[in-house]
Each structure stands twice: as C-alpha cells, then as structure tokens.
Amino acid sequence: MENQANQNLAILIDDYLPNSTKVASKMMHELAIELHARGFTIDVITPIIRKGKKSILKKEKLVIDQINVFTFDSGEIKEASKVVRLVNELLMPYRALYAFFRHFYSRKYKYVITYSPSIFWYPLVYFFRFQFKTKSYLVLRDFFPQWVIDSGIIKENSLVTKFLRWHEKMNYLAFDTIGIQSPKNLAWFQEKYQELNLKSELLYNWVTPSIMYVDSKKNTVKKFRTKYNLQSKLLFFYGGNIGHAQDMKNLLTLAEQMLAEKDVFFIFIGSGDEVNLVKETIQNRNLKNTLYLESVSQDEYMSILSEVDVGLFSLSPHHSTHNFPGKILSYCQLALPILGAVNSGNDIIEVIEGSGSGKISIAGNSDALIQNAKLFLDAKIREQMSKNSLRLMEEYFSTSKSAESIIKALN
Numbered sequence: 335m336e337n338q339a340n341q342n343l344a345i346l347i348d349d350y351l352p353n354s355t356k357v358a359s360k361m362m363h364e365l366a367i368e369l370h371a372r373g374f375t376i377d378v379i380t381p382i383i384r385k386g387k388k389s390i391l392k393k394e395k396l397v398i399d400q401i402n403v404f405t406f407d408s409g410e411i412k413e414a415s416k417v418v419r420l421v422n423e424l425l426m427p428y429r430a431l432y433a434f435f436r437h438f439y440s441r442k443y444k445y446v447i448t449y450s451p452s453i454f455w456y457p458l459v460y461f462f463r464f465q466f467k468t469k470s471y472l473v474l475r476d477f478f479p480q481w482v483i484d485s486g487i488i489k490e491n492s493l494v495t496k497f498l499r500w501h502e503k504m505n506y507l508a509f510d511t512i513g514i515q516s517p518k519n520l521a522w523f524q525e526k527y528q529e530l531n532l533k534s535e536l537l538y539n540w541v542t543p544s545i546m547y548v549d550s551k552k553n554t555v556k557k558f559r560t561k562y563n564l565q566s567k568l569l570f571f572y573g574g575n576i577g578h579a580q581d582m583k584n585l586l587t588l589a590e591q592m593l594a595e596k597d598v599f600f601i602f603i604g605s606g607d608e609v610n611l612v613k614e615t616i617q618n619r620n621l622k623n624t625l626y627l628e629s630v631s632q633d634e635y636m637s638i639l640s641e642v643d644v645g646l647f648s649l650s651p652h653h654s655t656h657n658f659p660g661k662i663l664s665y666c667q668l669a670l671p672i673l674g675a676v677n678s679g680n681d682i683i684e685v686i687e688g689s690g691s692g693k694i695s696i697a698g699n700s701d702a703l704i705q706n707a708k709l710f711l712d713a714k715i716r717e718q719m720s721k722n723s724l725r726l727m728e729e730y731f732s733t734s735k736s737a738e739s740i741i742k743a744l745n
Contacts, residue, residue, distance in 0.1 A: 355629035357660030381408035406433035427458035456508040511743040513537025516681040540736040541663035571642035577606035651697035666727035671719030690722040
C-alpha cells in the first residue's frame with residue numbers, strides 16, 4: 335500500500351447517512367468503513383437531504399464512524415417534482431465544487447468512487463481527473479434512463495430521452511472502471527455500450543456481516559409488534575423505494591389475495607412516487623391486513639426488520655435489465671426468507687432460489703406469487719430459508735470482497 339498522503343479517496347453519492355433511509359447509503363457507508371480500515375482517508379461528498387425547506391446554500395462537515403461527510407445544499411432532489419429534481423441534479427456537481435473548492439485542492443484525491451444513480455456527478459469526476467490525475471470507479475446500479483423508458487414514463491426517441499442519454503454517455507466515459515451488479519446486467523451493458531470501449535466488471539451489492547443483527551431477532555423487545563398489536567401475526571415486510579420500477583400493484587394484489595389468511599399481515603415502509611397508490615389501495619380495497627408507514631431512520635428500519643418474518647421485493651415486468659434490489663442485503667443480514675417477483679430472465683431468480691433463500695416468481699403472474707407466499711406459512715420452510723439467507727450474504731454479498739475488487743481496479 336502506498337503512503338497515507340496518497341490514499342485520499344472521495345465518494346460521491348446523492349443520498350447518505352445520517353438522514354438517509356436508503357439501502358444504498360448504508361451500503362456505501364459500510365464500503366467507506368472497510369476502505370478506511372485498509373488505510374484510505376475517506377471523504378464522502380453528498381447533498382443535504384431536505385424536504386420542502388427553503389434553499390440557503392449552506393455546507394457542513396460531519397464525522398460518522400471516522401468517515402468525513404461533507405454536505406452541501408443542492409435543493410430538493412429525492413422528493414421534488416421531476417423538473418425540479420432534474421435541475422437540482424444537473425447543478426449538484428457544480429454546487430459541490432463551489433462549496434468545497436479549497437478543500438478539494440488540499441486533498442488532491444488520488445481516487446474517486448461514485449454511486450449511480452445519479453448520472454450527473456461526472457463534471458466533478460472530470461475535474462478531479464484533470465486536476466489531480468484521480469483514478470475513478472463507478473458503482474453502477476439502476477440503468478437510467480433505461481428503466482424509465484421501460485416503464486413507459488418517457489418515450490425512447492423523445493427529446494428528453496436524447497438529453498438524458500447524452501448525459502448518461504458522458505457519465506460512463508468519466509470512469510476508468512464501471513462495476514455492474516449482476517452477470518446478465520454486465521453482458522447487457524457491454525453489448526449496448528460496446529462502441530464506447532468502456533472497462534466494466536461484475537460487482538455484486540454488498541453488506542457487512544454482523545451477528546448482532548441476527549441475535550437481535552432473538553433478544554429484541556417486540557416494540558413494533560406491540561405498538562400495532564401484531565404479536566401473533568406472520569409479518570411480510572417491504573421496505574425501500576415505492577415507485578414505478580417496483581410495480582407496487584403486484585404486492586398490493588398479493589395482500590388482497592391473502593386477506594383470508596387471518597394470521598398474515600403486510601407492512602410497507604418507504605417513500606417514492608407510488609406512495610399515494612399504496613395508501614389509496616389500502617383504503618379503497620379495505621386491506622385490513624396491510625399497514626403503510628413513511629420512511630424511518632436506518633436504526634429504526636433495522637429494529638423493525640428484526641421483528642418481521644419474510645422480506646418482500648418486487649420489480650416491474652417491463653425492465654429490460656436485471657436489477658438486484660438493495661433491500662435484499664438487509665433481508666439477508668437479518669436472516670429473513672425472501673419472497674419476490676421480477677422481470678423474466680433476471681439473474682436474481684437463480685441466486686435466491688438456487689441458494690434456497692426464498693421463492694421468486696415472474697412479475698405479473700399473481701397466481702405464482704400467491705402460491706409462493708403460502709409456502710411461507712410453514713414455519714419449518716421459513717426456518718430453513720432463514721439459514722440459507724444468512725449463508726447467501728456471506729458467500730455473495732461481502733463488503734470485504736467488493737472493497738478488494740474496487741481497490742484492484744483503481745490500482
């Protein structure tokens with residue numbers, strides 16, 4: 335390893351702790367801790383998370399678990415209208431540069447790791463590369479704008495799509511290496527963008543194993559169950575983004591079909607552009623077996639997760655790519671059996687079912703989904719899947735292995 339002065343590393347992400355409720359922020363924080371333990375000096379550059387507050391262009395430095403977190407005001411992003419979000423994301427790298435220009439020059443970063451989405455950090459990456467000869471790595475997860483096109487939100491040949499495609503291309507070209515989250519996604523990416531001559535590799539999502547989470551399931555005081563009078567219920571849990579890409583109708587239909595199972599209860603926690611759909615469906619269809627709650631802190635999220643029985647996820651059947659939802663990491667971390675529905679051909683079917691960690695159906699096939707869900711009524715099946723889920727995390731989704739892959743690529 336090189337000397338400490340040459341180990342300055344910047345992480346660019348648009349959503350981070352302590353206020354973020356997203357799995358990506360937790361995942362990147364665990365990566366930052368792992369890299370710090372290996373001798374890197376880590377600076378996370380991230381916008382202040384605000385909801386409806388007036389912009390006052392401020393900045394702040396925090397230290398979380400020995401990780402430097404530099405926050406700056408970039409307006410509303412996550413909960414803004416599409417136009418406001420687009421403008422603020424476009425301005426985000428320039429606002430970061432304005433806020434921390436002197437600091438960047440004092441650091442002269444040797445490495446930068448960026449998490450995408452967003453696709454708009456690349457001007458700051460180019461700045462680092464030209465000024466400091468920084469080596470760059472892109473952790474690429476959602477293919478944007480591809481999933482928006484697949485969902486029918488924008489047209490393939492529209493001016494908006496052309497605008498976003500140009501920025502997407504510029505983003506990819508800014509990086510020395512791009513990490514893709516599944517084998518089929520990697521093959522799809524390499525074929526679609528082969529003319530750009532990009533260097534890309536497989537990089538699974540990751541999570542840091544911690545026995546304390548599994549032990550907490552045994553020792554925790556059931557505060558959540560007590561609060562909502564769910565002590566005797568079998569709890570199916572969905573946590574995270576609630577948007578078009580997740581096809582929430584699929585899971586709501588499942589909840590409705592399971593009304594006859596009096597001991598089964600569904601919990602949805604999160605934010606996104608289909609929250610109103612979830613609320614209205616629960617009310618209009620009188621889903622007495624379903625509860626929606628707004629996003630909570632990471633600590634509270636994990637506490638609730640320690641009290642549930644089955645982890646849920648869903649992807650739109652219209653996806654042409656093969657997304658690995660980050661929420662699966664938390665489910666594995668707490669040894670939860672997994673029930674999901676995904677687009678046809680998705681790698682995750684083989685990973686989850688092949689490991690015996692859960693059951694996956696094709697999105698849109700509600701009969702298969704409910705048949706799978708009823709398997710989880712058997713406590714012995716849940717117990718075996720729980721053990722396999724924990725083993726899956728250790729074999730596939732290791733923070734240490736991901737850190738090693740990224741360091742190797744950067745060097």
